Amino acid sequence: MSDVSAPERPGISLVEELCLLAIEDDGSVASTAGEPAFGMGVVGACLVELCIRGRLDADVRAGEDGTPETMLIPIASTPTGEPALDSVLAEVSAGPERSAVEWTRQLFPRAGDLVRMALERLQSRGIIEAKEARFLWVMKSRRYPVIEGRELQEAKLRITDVLLGGGIPSPHDSVLIGLASISGLLRGFLSSQELRRLEDRIAEVGSLDLVARGVEEAIEEEVALRARAMMIAGM
Amino acid sequence: MEIRTEARAGVTVATLDGRLDFEAADAAQARLRELVAAAASGGTGLVLDGGSLAYVSSAGLRVFLTIAKEAKAAGVPVAVGALQPAVKQVFDISGFSQTKIIDVHATVDDAAKAVAR
Numbered sequence: 096m097s098d099v100s101a102p103e104r105p106g107i108s109l110v111e112e113l114c115l116l117a118i119e120d121d122g123s124v125a126s127t128a129g130e131p132a133f134g135m136g137v138v139g140a141c142l143v144e145l146c147i148r149g150r151l152d153a154d155v156r157a158g159e160d161g162t163p164e165t166m167l168i169p170i171a172s173t174p175t176g177e178p179a180l181d182s183v184l185a186e187v188s189a190g191p192e193r194s195a196v197e198w199t200r201q202l203f204p205r206a207g208d209l210v211r212m213a214l215e216r217l218q219s220r221g222i223i224e225a226k227e228a229r230f231l232w233v234m235k236s237r238r239y240p241v242i243e244g245r246e247l248q249e250a251k252l253r254i255t256d257v258l259l260g261g262g263i264p265s266p267h268d269s270v271l272i273g274l275a276s277i278s279g280l281l282r283g284f285l286s287s288q289e290l291r292r293l294e295d296r297i298a299e300v301g302s303l304d305l306v307a308r309g310v311e312e313a314i315e316e317e318v319a320l321r322a323r324a325m326m327i328a329g330m
Numbered sequence: 331m332e333i334r335t336e337a338r339a340g341v342t343v344a345t346l347d348g349r350l351d352f353e354a355a356d357a358a359q360a361r362l363r364e365l366v367a368a369a370a371s372g373g374t375g376l377v378l379d380g381g382s383l384a385y386v387s388s389a390g391l392r393v394f395l396t397i398a399k400e401a402k403a404a405g406v407p408v409a410v411g412a413l414q415p416a417v418k419q420v421f422d423i424s425g426f427s428q429t430k431i432i433d434v435h436a437t438v439d440d441a442a443k444a445v446a447r
Contacts, residue, residue: 146388152352153388155420163419168387170352263399263431266392300431303395305388305424 107222109147110140110179112250112271114213115222115241116280122226122238127279131317134206136278138199139310141183141209142167143270146306148175150184153195153305164194165309179212195309196316203317214239222246251284257300258285258293264300273302277314331383333361340446341375342368343438347382350390359393366397370404375445379438380413386420398432409433411441 107115113136117128127133145151150171158164172188174181183202193201202209217223223239241247254272257264264272275281276297281290290297302308331348344365350358362378369376378394386394394410401408410432413421418434421427427434435441 147392149352149389154351154385155416155423163423165388165423263395263402265399266395269395299429303391303425303429303431305391305420308424 106220107246108140108177108180108213109144109267109271109274110137110209110213111217111222112246113137113140113274113278113280114210115217115247116250116275116283117278118223118239118241118247119283122223122240123236124239125280125283127282128210130279131203131321132314133278133280134210135199135203135310135314135317136274137206137209137213138183138202139195139274139307139313140270141180141202142187142195142198142310143304143306144180145175145184145187146304147267148180150175150180151187151306153309155305158194164196165305166192166194167198167306168192177212177216179209179216182212183209195306196313199310199313200317203313254281255285258296264303266304269300269303270307272297272300273304273307273311276301277311331358333358333365335365337374338442338446341377341442342372343377343379343442345379345382349385350383350393351385351387352389355389355393358390359396362393362397363400366401366404366406366408369401369406373447375407375409375442375447376401377438377441377445378408378410379441380410380417381438383414383417386417388424391420391424391426394426394432407433407445407447409435409441409445411435411438 117125119125152168152170153165155163156166167187169188187198218225221242223241226238226240228236228238253268257268302311331350331354334345336343342365365376398408421434426432433444435444
């Protein structure tokens with residue numbers, strides 16, 4: 096089987112890799128993971144992974160007002176065996192036909208559950224562990240120290256190789272770069288100066304994918320909506 | 331979908347005929363992979379003629395990206411030419427038209443000129 100339908104690295108999915116990138120060196124979850132961009136990015140990572148694994152496909156059609164929209168097409172409902180992916184697959188397969196933007200909005204309230212499922216899977220495979228910690232001796236917080244760090248280092252290395260080396264990304268890495276960038280996760284291992292310098296390159300190689308572009312559109316709309324709401328609240 | 335090939339001076343033109351969706355993607359990618367290998371050993375460029383490509387889905391776009399990546403690694407210049415408006419729109423929306431990663435031209439002749447060796 097070619098890498099169009101099969102995961103390029105069957106060991107780790109896009110959503111798991113995105114969650115892994117959100118884990119700081121001390122095992123805490125990056126503050127950007129609390130932002131809607133990360134939550135919607137996680138939903139998007141599930142949708143794109145389902146496309147890569149042959150459960151969904153997408154194409155462009157004219158919407159009601161004639162504007163082109165990326166529509167998701169369920170093509171198989173066979174479970175993947177990964178809880179986060181399968182819960183998204185069940186909902187998309189059973190639901191009405193919607194665009195990638197609409198599915199991202201629709202599934203966004205479940206992003207916390209999807210992250211939990213992805214972290215549990217990373218835990219069950221021995222990539223991270225979960226530890227309870229106390230903040231200010233009272234507040235409980237959970238940390239997810241990376242056990243060996245091989246998978247996380249490999250993901251960072253692939254991203255920096257594409258961004259700095261001038262190569263062409265795989266479909267998986269292109270989406271990972273796009274979603275990690277819009278979720279603010281590249282800041283975890285690239286300096287502000289490097290990110291400014293690589294801005295055009297990130298735009299060139301990130302999210303070269305119909306569904307990922309729809310997810311980015313949903314994120315931009317949500318961020319703009321929240322900014323307007325905050326501005327009104329502050330008036 | 332069907333892929334026909336034509337040898338021109340310094341370039342192989344592969345005409346993509348039909349629909350490139352998830353169902354067709356594996357076979358299309360395998361065939362294009364063979365053409366990249368042949369172009370690498372023959373020292374030619376490769377043009378993907380989209381004039382008869384009626385439809386491309388997200389899975390089809392992944393074929394283009396994967397082939398572009400593999401061709402670059404093999405040192406084979408690749409260009410796409412003559413995309414139909416509906417397929418060109420998919421390239422535009424997914425960002426393929428705006429990037430230098432996939433070299434898109436209005437005609438097959440322009441694409442062939444760009445990659446002939």
